[in-house]
Amino acid sequence: MNSTNENAVLQMAAVTPKKSYFRARIWKNKWLYGMLAPGVLYFLLFKYAPMWGLLLAFKDYQPYLGFLGSKWVGLKHFERLFHDPAFWMLLRNTLVLAGYNIIFFFPAPILLSLMINEVRREKFKRVVQTIIYVPHFVSWVVVVGIAYTFFTIDGGLVNEAIMAVGGDRINFLTSAGWFRTMITLEVIWKETGWGTIIFLAALAGVDSQLYEAAKMDGAGRMRQLWHVTIPAIRSTIIILFILRLGTFLDTGFEQIFLMLNPINREVGEVFDTYVYTAGITQGQFSFSTAVGLFKSVIGFVLVISSNWLAKKFGEEGVY
Template identity: 70%
Template sequence: MKSEVITPHPSSVGKAYHRNRLRRMVRNKWLYIMLLPGLIYFIIFKYIPMYGVLLAFQNYQPFLGFLNSEWVGMKHFDRFFGDPLFWMLLKNTFILAAYNIFFFFPLPIIVALMLNELRIEVYKRFIQTLIYIPHFMSWVVIVSIAYLLFTTEGGVVNEAIAAFGGEKIQFLASPEWFRGFVTAEVIWKETGWGTIIFLAALAGVDTQLYEAARMDGANRFRQLWHITLPAIRSTIIVLLILRLGNFLDTGFEQIWLMLNPLNREVGEVFDTYVYSTGIAQGQYSYSTAVGLFKSVVGLALVFGANYLAKRFGEEGIL
């Protein structure tokens, strides 16, 4: 006689699943309560403002409001893509963003690896504190320091060049120096702070792996290449994907402070253009369309980088 297999009804399975999930939530209620402030922050400051994206498809008039302003569809996008300034803005933004990816992004990894090799704890802490300090300075201070060092009117560097018989160089007004200066300032300000995540990842590497490698005759470089870097590879990939999401965010405040009429041709980017058209000239709908274009490009880069990461066997972020 065959035994009959009793299959539970799908509705009963679903109810049991929801009951178990509710029990887990009650059991971990304090974790969910701790999650609330961050969740509220993102809802108020990240999700609710998305309603303002409607401006990109309207001829927004402040006295008419969102609902009564005229809908114009893709008019502002057509105007932006047809503007000769579009290609200049795209070129300048992409070049500065590429500089940040290729020159700045690897440096926190390298510095973190170097700090991880230090064995004198006091010296290591001192170096960490020293390189964290620039992060807490505002861009106004950073640009002011650059001005005091490199201006032709009493700048330390130019005065030293003149003292050795050379000719003063227009560092701050020359288009050839602008992108290098912007990238160098970012490196000086943020490299130390960027090491924090990588140092935290390095702290989780199993020390027994290093001991086994030393017993097999591996030197410090071999240990770094075969143990340390693979251990933090997933962290590097995730941070690179997140960095690509902000690829076109070159930093408004820094660029705006560094701009002048002589270097504007290579320094004007989407962020400064949005400010000058949206705030200074009151073209809210047009500047919203420009900002939305930036966001769409960043989203596409995140999905593309995440797809490539998964294709190469990494976890990614999605």
């Protein structure tokens, strides 16, 4: 009995200093933890708490029965999704648009950042940065409205210019062949400038001595760019590419929804717009949740795979 009490006392003595040390550390950095709290609360409330709703994908949700009272149906909605004739059309359209974004949009902020970094006049550089940030704050409704103004067949600026040089009018807005190009160009115009922020920050951290050493070795501006600048931001590019793959199937609802019409729907309907149609307009909440969960699982697999490949080739990766 005495030995038992002695062991308990020893354990309390060993644990108490650790707890007091932990509390002291928290108190010492209380302002840092206070600044961290809003971000943590945001993710808890808007990212993790809504995950409870993923259970709808495995239920036949009925509003009058409630969330807990609805019947479990297992993988019924996923089977329906994979056997739906529209599934392969949705998958093809989503993958093609996502591929366009990866091939054409993802390199755009990198190239623009490299060009801005080569500008030596600081005032001009700041003005350019401010101008290219502005489109990010413009809503997609306004962006699509601008696109309609420029590309409409009835008095649009682009078609008027084509007619002025002797060409024929092109129906950009209702043509299935131009839909994906229009979507990609709008994304590039709106988000490229905002995407340069991280790359410019990475470029600002490049050691200037590396450039001086390269100059002494006879390297010109292009050689410095290829052998100093790009390798210095390679890890940033890889990390952002991995994170980009996590949202690979998120092609954007609002923009595509505003650009869709009966003529281009065959090449423009994607999972995001399909979820809206099935879930909001038709009230198929469980089925639309299953579609959204399918997208999330694909994104998760892509992140894990790309991070593994990055580690395999000696890069840092995300984790």
